[in-house]
Amino acid sequence: xxxxxxxxxxxxxxxxxxxxxxxxxxxxxxxxxxxxxxxxxxxxxxxxxxxxxxxxxxxxxxxxxxxxxxxxxxxxxxxxxxxxxxxxxxxxxxxxxxxxxxxxxxxxxxxxxxxxxxxxxxxxxxxxxxxxxxxxxxxxxxxxxxxxxxxxxxxxxxxxxxxxxxxxxxxxxxxxxxxxxxxxxxxxxxxxxxxxxxxxxxxxxxxxxxxxxxxxx
Amino acid sequence: xxxxxxxxxxxxxxxxxxxxxxxxxxxxxxxxxxxxxxxxxxxxxxxxxxxxxxxxxxxxxxxxxxxxxxxxxxxxxxxxxxxxxxxxxxxxxxxxxxxxxxxxxxxxxxxxxxxxxxxxxxxxxxxxxxxxxxxxxxxxxxxxxxxxxxxxxxxxxxxxxxxxxxxxxxxxxxxxxxxxxxxxxxxxxxxxxxxxxxxxxxxxxxxxxxxxxxxxxxxxxxxxxxxxxxxxxxxxxxxxxxxxxxx
Numbered sequence: 001x002x003x004x005x006x007x008x009x010x011x012x013x014x015x016x017x018x019x020x021x022x023x024x025x026x027x028x029x030x031x032x033x034x035x036x037x038x039x040x041x042x043x044x045x046x047x048x049x050x051x052x053x054x055x056x057x058x059x060x061x062x063x064x065x066x067x068x069x070x071x072x073x074x075x076x077x078x079x080x081x082x083x084x085x086x087x088x089x090x091x092x093x094x095x096x097x098x099x100x101x102x103x104x105x106x107x108x109x110x111x112x113x114x115x116x117x118x119x120x121x122x123x124x125x126x127x128x129x130x131x132x133x134x135x136x137x138x139x140x141x142x143x144x145x146x147x148x149x150x151x152x153x154x155x156x157x158x159x160x161x162x163x164x165x166x167x168x169x170x171x172x173x174x175x176x177x178x179x180x181x182x183x184x185x186x187x188x189x190x191x192x193x194x195x196x197x198x199x200x201x202x203x204x205x206x207x208x209x210x211x212x213x214x215x216x217x
Numbered sequence: 218x219x220x221x222x223x224x225x226x227x228x229x230x231x232x233x234x235x236x237x238x239x240x241x242x243x244x245x246x247x248x249x250x251x252x253x254x255x256x257x258x259x260x261x262x263x264x265x266x267x268x269x270x271x272x273x274x275x276x277x278x279x280x281x282x283x284x285x286x287x288x289x290x291x292x293x294x295x296x297x298x299x300x301x302x303x304x305x306x307x308x309x310x311x312x313x314x315x316x317x318x319x320x321x322x323x324x325x326x327x328x329x330x331x332x333x334x335x336x337x338x339x340x341x342x343x344x345x346x347x348x349x350x351x352x353x354x355x356x357x358x359x360x361x362x363x364x365x366x367x368x369x370x371x372x373x374x375x376x377x378x379x380x381x382x383x384x385x386x387x388x389x390x391x392x393x394x395x396x397x398x399x400x401x402x403x404x405x406x407x408x409x410x411x412x413x414x415x416x417x418x419x420x421x422x423x424x425x426x427x428x429x430x431x432x433x434x435x436x437x438x439x440x441x442x443x444x445x446x447x448x449x450x451x452x453x454x455x456x457x458x459x460x461x462x463x464x
Contacts, residue, residue, distance in 0.1 A: 059305075065294045066290065067290065216270070
């Protein structure tokens with residue numbers, strides 16, 4: 001598995017995937033739908049799949065003396081490593097906005113989503129959508145990346161729209177809190193999103209293993 | 218009698234508009250087998266099926282006496298595949314591709330790889346995109362040979378090569394055979410086989426028409442007045458089919 005992950009990172013990853021990790025810094029943008037940063041991280045990952053397809057990566061991998069299921073696991077690990085790096089960066093910047101920068105004028109009266117645990121929860125949900133819709137969709141053919149990515153774009157825009165709308169309802173105003181109040185509820189939302197991310201990604205990976213075994217390359 | 222290096226028995230695969238029907242052949246150790254047929258005859262589908270890249274509907278494939286599905290990883294440690302001039306990771310340096318590939322093989326021999334690269338005049342600091350078609354085939358061969366592959370499966374390795382590169386490649390096949398490596402290579406170029414093949418398997422419309430030693434096959438065809446050379450034999454069969462279609 002270690003050799004396969006090394007192969008993914010060294011041969012099948014586009015430099016653009018690393019570059020797009022910088023989109024995590026969008027967490028600091030005031031008056032901006034900061035969840036778009038996660039979307040751009042996923043766009044960077046999409047570039048790697050495009051590069052891999054042009055490089056006959058799937059055929060190369062299938063000819064190696066490995067289990068096909070491990071090839072799928074390595075692809076999911078490659079994606080999860082990038083998502084984890086982006087998430088850690090976003091978590092760090094969120095902590096910065098909630099503490100050192102909490103009194104900053106540019107973040108006062110922010111009509112759009114604040115950087116808080118709920119934002120991190122939505123970031124995880126957006127990554128979940130990528131894993132289930134794009135990665136899961138890719139492994140139906142191990143070739144077609146266009147349709148799964150368009151499906152992901154549509155679903156992620158709906159999720160971002162939802163995230164930016166919900167906190168405007170009076171009952172859900174706690175979602176918007178930049179810190180201090182209702183943190184218990186916010187962390188509960190985060191915990192639930194983390195569970196969804198882990199379970200759905202695992203489910204999607206297992207489903208992709210089964211699909212990949214049946215595909216004619 | 219020694220165990221064959223590859224046994225294919227009754228392989229069937231159905232697609233809309235095309236099917237492989239009961240494909241069977243055997244490759245003994247230290248033998249070059251030419252797998253010949255016109256474009257679309259089923260050569261690539263057969264090769265992909267025996268590598269488990271395509272799932273056959275039925276049939277059995279055994280390498281070294283081991284059943285493919287039950288021993289796929291072990292078998293892939295001992296065979297090599299090169300799909301002609303297919304270039305993997307064309308923008309990556311060959312050195313990087315090799316350092317990653319070698320880690321998957323128990324018998325990877327870095328010294329042997331370096332020697333093969335030198336013999337083939339290949340520069341590890343180049344990328345596959347910078348290589349000619351002939352050099353790409355040689356790179357794929359070098360990768361396959363460096364893990365001590367006992368059988369090389371090559372899909373149309375001579376297609377698209379100039380006459381000199383083709384001749385060089387066929388010379389390499391002969392040297393490898395003399396070192397005990399078996400080779401199964403598909404081609405639609407009959408002159409490739411005249412130069413180096415010990416055995417021939419002829420596939421036509423998804424069915425094996427013949428699988429025999431070159432000498433025995435040519436003698437049988439001469440006797441049946443089908444043709445004296447592989448080219449004449451192939452033209453005879455394929456034109457017969459064409460005339461039937463024209464009615």
